[in-house]
Amino acid sequence: MTVYLLRRILQSLMVLLAMSVIVFVGVYAIGDPVEILISPDADQMERERAIAALGLDLPLWQQYLVFLQNALRGDLGRSFVFNEPALQLILNRMPATLELAFGAMFLSVLIGLPLGLYAGLKPDSVGSRVIMAGSILGFSLPTFWVGLMLIMVFAVQLGWLPSSGRGETVQILGLHWSFLTANGWMHLAMPAFNLALFKISLVIRLTRSGVREAMLMDYVKFARAKGLSPTRVTFVHVFKNILIPVVTVVGLELGSTIAFSVVTETVFAWPGMGKLIIDSINVLDRPVIVAYLMVIVLMFITINLIVDILYSVLDPRVRLESKA
Amino acid sequence: MSTTLEVRNLRTHFFTRAGVVKAVDGVSFTVGRGQVLGLVGESGSGKTVTGFSIIGLVDPPGRVVEGEILFHGRNLATASEEELRHLRGNRIAMIFQDPMMTLNPVLRVDTQMIETVLAHEKVSREEARQRSRDALGMVGIPSPDERLKSYPHQFSGGMRQRVAIAIALLHRPELIIADEPTTALDVTIQGQILAEVQKLAATTGTSLIWITHDLSVVAGLADEIAVMYAGRVVEGGEVGAVLDAPFHPYTVGLIGSVPSRNRRGEPLRQIPGMTPSLLKLPAGCAFRSRCPRADEACLAMPDLLELRPGRRARCFHPHLEGAGA
Structure with missing residues (x-):
């Protein structure tokens, strides 16, 4: 297990390194931030001073080495726009996005698992047909449109929920959290549901097909032949087997939810990382873009590791070992 | 001798989109206390469905459409699901064909055994565990205490089948339905398990329905x-009587197709043709198209008649020559 973890960490570092090169070169290729950042009225002297201050006068490979040197000391550069450490900027926005993402994942499991279970156990009933039709909608309706509709119905017409922002926040460990206040919950509800819609459909379909597959297995029939109650067969014998694919997908989706909640954050003016990255791309704020992507990569690596470890908990046949 | 199970005219049909599949179509037999009935036939002859019908585990689109399943005189064909559940694993147990598939891969053996005990009896977990351990010991699993804590994948195929048998024995059932339980095992393990089961049936008075396509298993x-x-x-x-002097041409063919040392060098015998599709069975005797003795009479369905005392066959032209008229 320890060897396995060490190997995984080493692999992760390699991925991080490769990622940083790709992003660095990629952003450099998109355009020159100088054109956007420095006012057109500035004279030649001011221009050169500014370029030197941002470190943009060096050739690309030297810029990268400087970046790498600083990164090893935990400094991912300063934002060109905000003149703040890029990492600090991202971490400040992170709680908002994490709240949104975890809220959405929580909803998708809370709603998706029971519905999928029902649809899998009674595949021919009217209820499960309605669920499956609904899941197609969840897959195919565009997020921004659903978001706008939610705002129109619940915020504009019914006036039940606020349409934008995070509401009241509570400060813990220097970060702002809104899930600790009732007002924050009100603000979180709609964006989280909007973000969850796709994932609810995903979990429903995954659970349903898992259940239908498991119900045909001999071990389920054997469990019934032992005279177990249908409840025990479903919630112990079937459920534990379908959790394996569900955990995988939910784990991977969590990463992409955090990374790509951009649309929902924009529609609901949710001040998270997604909004930050869109703004930064618009002004070619390279340190922020690079730092953001590094944080995201790190997060994916961590989530994958956790999913792998969860696997070995759920499925005894999986043992985390380093094979030669 | 008292009768444990009497099946009368059982019909289990599957209502598929392509038509009605008459998997079991008028099956009758009795099993006495402590007796072993060998239910023999090719794949698709309905023997497994017969087994599932008895314990009420035929899944839709199939269902028992007719007949009586009298277990100690009580008709299981009309029993409620709850009544059946109390019988299953308790008074009637079943062992499946593939031991690799019958145990749940993500649950420990103790979980799967203890839940079986607790499903039918109100005892403490500790007592249920002890009963499980004793059952494992009884089927010849070494150091049952440690093995209880193992997962199914840590057992070999033969050991897994022993675990399945141990689970079947937990409540000392009056009837065990064994659906080809040794088919997936190699011959030495097969022999051990057969001997084990025979011993258990003899000592506990359990009746057995042994479903198989292997005549040599049935013979022993x-x-x-x-x-x-x-x-x-x-x-x-x-x-013994049936295997020595079979009446029905199908049984004759089945026995004839077992390879034998006495016919070394000759080509292996086989029954010509294939089992007919259950979707569109021809009228009359279903074996007609493959039978060397078939004629016009076989266009009608023969009845299962007692041709000799204790010997029943469903044929117009039985092999009575060797049986003495």
Whole structure:
């Protein structure tokens, strides 16, 4: 297990390194931030001073080495726009996005698992047909449109929920959290549901097909032949087997939810990382873009590791070992 | 001798989109206390469905459409699901064909055994665990205490089947339905398991229905035999008598196709043709198209008649020559 973890960490570092090169070169290729950042009225002297201050006068490979040197000391550069450490900027926005993402994942499991279970156990009933039709909608309706509709119905017409922002926040460990206040919950509800819609459909379909597959297995029939109650067969014998694919997908989706909640954050003016990255791309704020992507990569690596470890908990046949 | 199970005219049909599949179509047999019935036939002859029908585990689109399943005189065909659940695993147990598939891969053996005990009896977990351990010991699993904590994948195929048998024995059932339990195992393990089961049946007075396509297994184990073809019993009787002098041409063919040392060098015999599709069975005797003795009479369905005392066959032209008229 320890060897396995060490190997995984080493692999992760390699991925991080490769990622940083790709992003660095990629952003450099998109355009020159100088054109956007420095006012057109500035004279030649001011221009050169500014370029030197941002470190943009060096050739690309030297810029990268400087970046790498600083990164090893935990400094991912300063934002060109905000003149703040890029990492600090991202971490400040992170709680908002994490709240949104975890809220959405929580909803998708809370709603998706029971519905999928029902649809899998009674595949021919009217209820499960309605669920499956609904899941197609969840897959195919565009997020921004659903978001706008939610705002129109619940915020504009019914006036039940606020349409934008995070509401009241509570400060813990220097970060702002809104899930600790009732007002924050009100603000979180709609964006989280909007973000969850796709994932609810995903979990429903995954659970349903898992259940239908498991119900045909001999071990389920054997469990019934032992005279177990249908409840025990479903919630112990079937459920534990379908959790394996569900955990995988939910784990991977969590990463992409955090990374790509951009649309929902924009529609609901949710001040998270997604909004930050869109703004930064618009002004070619390279340190922020690079730092953001590094944080995201790190997060994916961590989530994958956790999913792998969860696997070995759920499925005894999986043992985390380093094979030669 | 008292009767444990009497099946009368059982019909289990599957209502598929392509039509009605008559998997079991009028099967009758009895199993006495402590007796072993060998239910023999090719794949698709309806022997497994017969087994599932008895314990009420036929899944839709299939269902028992007719007949009586009298277990100690009580008709299981009309029993409620809850009544059946209390019988299953308790008074009637079942062992499946593939031991690799019957145990849940993500649950420990103790979980799967203890839940079986607790499903039918209100005892403490500790007592349930002890009963499980004793059952494992009884089927010849070494150091049962440690093995209880293992997962199924840590056992070999033969050991897994022993675990499944141990689970079946937990409540000392009056009837065990064994659906080809040794088919997936190699011959030495097969022998051990057969001996084990025979011993257990003899000591506990448990009746057995042993479903198989392997005549040599039946020869060594069963008291009675019922040969099934296309959802019907075509021949039945005391095992030695049937195997020595089969009446039905299908049984004759089945026995003839077992490779033997006495016919070294000759080509292996086989029954010509294939089992007919259960979707569109021809009228009359289902074996007609493959039978060397078939004629016009076979266009009608023969009845299962007692041709000799204790010997039943469903045929117009039985092989009575060797049996003495």
